[in-house]
Amino acid sequence: MAGLSVPPAPGAVDVNCYLGRWAFRPVTCPTVDTLLAELDRAGIAIALVSPLDGVLYKEPMAANRELAAQVSAVPDRLWPVCTLNPAFPGWERDLDECINSLRARAIRLHPNYHNYVLSDPRAQDLVRRSAAAGLPVLVAVGLEDVRMHHWLMQVPDVPAGDIARLAAAIPDACVIMTGATFAQVASLWRGGTPVPPNLYVELSRVQGPIGDIEQLCAHLGAEHMLFGTNLPLHEPAALLLALHYADLPDAARQRIFRDNALALLGLRSS
Amino acid sequence: MIIDMHVHTTAYEPDFTPQLREAEKYDARLVVAVLWPVGHRGEEPYDVSVEFFCDANQQALALCERFPERVRAWIYVNPAHTRQALAELERGLQHPAAVGLKLWVARRASDPCLDPLLELCAAEGVPVLQHTWVKTGGNLPGESTPEDLRQAARRHPRTLFIMAHCGGDWDYGMRAARDLPNVYVDICGGEAMRGWTERLVSAVGVERVVFGTDMPGRSFPSQLAKVLGARLSDDAKERILYRNFAAILQQRRRPGGAPWPV
Numbered sequence: 018m019a020g021l022s023v024p025p026a027p028g029a030v031d032v033n034c035y036l037g038r039w040a041f042r043p044v045t046c047p048t049v050d051t052l053l054a055e056l057d058r059a060g061i062a063i064a065l066v067s068p069l070d071g072v073l074y075k076e077p078m079a080a081n082r083e084l085a086a087q088v089s090a091v092p093d094r095l096w097p098v099c100t101l102n103p104a105f106p107g108w109e110r111d112l113d114e115c116i117n118s119l120r121a122r123a124i125r126l127h128p129n130y131h132n133y134v135l136s137d138p139r140a141q142d143l144v145r146r147s148a149a150a151g152l153p154v155l156v157a158v159g160l161e162d163v164r165m166h167h168w169l170m171q172v173p174d175v176p177a178g179d180i181a182r183l184a185a186a187i188p189d190a191c192v193i194m195t196g197a198t199f200a201q202v203a204s205l206w207r208g209g210t211p212v213p214p215n216l217y218v219e220l221s222r223v224q225g226p227i228g229d230i231e232q233l234c235a236h237l238g239a240e241h242m243l244f245g246t247n248l249p250l251h252e253p254a255a256l257l258l259a260l261h262y263a264d265l266p267d268a269a270r271q272r273i274f275r276d277n278a279l280a281l282l283g284l285r286s287s
Numbered sequence: 288m289i290i291d292m293h294v295h296t297t298a299y300e301p302d303f304t305p306q307l308r309e310a311e312k313y314d315a316r317l318v319v320a321v322l323w324p325v326g327h328r329g330e331e332p333y334d335v336s337v338e339f340f341c342d343a344n345q346q347a348l349a350l351c352e353r354f355p356e357r358v359r360a361w362i363y364v365n366p367a368h369t370r371q372a373l374a375e376l377e378r379g380l381q382h383p384a385a386v387g388l389k390l391w392v393a394r395r396a397s398d399p400c401l402d403p404l405l406e407l408c409a410a411e412g413v414p415v416l417q418h419t420w421v422k423t424g425g426n427l428p429g430e431s432t433p434e435d436l437r438q439a440a441r442r443h444p445r446t447l448f449i450m451a452h453c454g455g456d457w458d459y460g461m462r463a464a465r466d467l468p469n470v471y472v473d474i475c476g477g478e479a480m481r482g483w484t485e486r487l488v489s490a491v492g493v494e495r496v497v498f499g500t501d502m503p504g505r506s507f508p509s510q511l512a513k514v515l516g517a518r519l520s521d522d523a524k525e526r527i528l529y530r531n532f533a534a535i536l537q538q539r540r541r542p543g544g545a546p547w548p549v
Binding site: 018021022023042044045046055161162163164165166167168171222224225226227228229230248249250251252253254255257258259261262 | 289
């Protein structure tokens with residue numbers, strides 16, 4: 018190991034980043050400027066940013082509009098991801114607004130915080146329409162360890178198998194599983210759930226066991242793995258260090274840090 | 288150099304190679320506690336028998352002898368078997384590679400049955416690594432919270448405690464530790480959260496924070512990120528990663544000890 022600093026990942030694309038405040042404790046980077054400072058420190062070029070306040074809003078459009086306004090100042094760095102709740106009436110019109118007015122680059126779902134399941138026809142309809150608009154759909158398994166949730170707000174994680182089945186049911190969609198632990202991702206192959214080709218896994222909460230990244234590569238393939246931070250809740254250095262020291266070919270590392278995300282977003286790596 | 292003062296063997300498996308490979312990659316020394324010894328699969332893993340913890344320590348010390356440059360050991364006991372636990376701790380600490388006492392989830396730290404063990408550690412000048420966690424969904428019956436450790440630390444001000452995992456939810460841990468100078472905290476086990484290490488250092492002081500990984504359940508880089516990712520000086524990072532725990536080892540009173548140099 019060399020030195021006491023974290024090797025940055027120049028040009029990386031962070032597909033799992035939030036902007037805003039978290040109701041349960043202060044965060045270090047709740048504003049655009051503070052978030053950009055964190056991204057700069059890690060060498061991250063582009064971040065897909067979802068509204069953190071929108072996790073707890075029943076009707077998240079107000080958070081989406083605020084997010085879009087905030088990130089519009091740095092359109093080359095922060096790309097808005099809009100959170101929708103298909104269990105709330107009128108989401109179809111909200112989706113149109115997210116695509117046409119708010120310039121969403123992807124759609125975000127929180128089935129656990131918004132109290133629906135991914136087999137709900139409304140959720141599947143939303144994913145189908147997002148796919149038709151060319152937008153990836155990010156589904157958050159969880160935001161933080163359930164063992165430290167607030168006493169009055171214990172929210173179970175979304176089963177990884179539900180997300181895999183959603184992707185399998187809608188093969189035209191690009192489904193990105195975010196905030197899953199290694200055990201949750203591994204539950205797919207250990208439980209015999211097929212991993213569909215249109216399912217991608219973001220890695221910010223993959224923090225063990227030993228050899229976690231290498232095992233995921235072996236089972237999923239590097240082409241299905243994506244770099245993310247889960248900022249402002251999680252520490253970006255965890256995945257930066259894990260990928261830097263993992264026994265991976267450099268080409269696989271580059272795919273995970275950047276190329277896979279750019280391809281999913283319809284862009285080429287420069 | 289790094290001292291990873293909180294490592295385990297893989298449950299009921301003899302192969303320690305993955306941990307050693309990580310240690311080599313990150314230039315780390317390992318202090319191991321065997322909690323799931325080979326040959327005891329299927330037995331009660333929490334409120335363990337005397338044979339269970341004696342075998343665990345025999346296997347931990349065997350690793351030290353096999354990898355003397357790289358590995359030291361915690362002596363693990365179930366304090367409910369007080370007499371045998373005390374005898375095992377006395378026996379274990381005679382080994383120069385034994386660094387102190389490890390307590391897990393058999394009994395809470397506030398339980399008076401721990402008292403003779405904690406007194407022996409004070410006399411020997413060795414630390415007590417006590418597992419702590421606060422789980423919103425509820426702890427195991429014998430699983431200590433930071434408050435349990437706080438009670439023990441107040442009863443035994445001459446004993447040096449290390450609050451493992453900083454209570455899981457660090458807000459609990461740092462508040463429980465901050466006014467007790469005989470309580471250190473280790474930062475391993477949970478996910479790496481942005482800003483937590485800076486807050487912990489601010490609350491308890493950098494001199495009372497030590498580094499561990501909780502391998503193999505956690506990966507080395509995820510835990511190292513808590514230090515390297517923090518907005519701290521290089522001096523503070525070096526203290527947490529190595530010097531603080533090396534200084535603890537220097538307090539061992541028994542002659543013939545082999546602590547790593549400060």
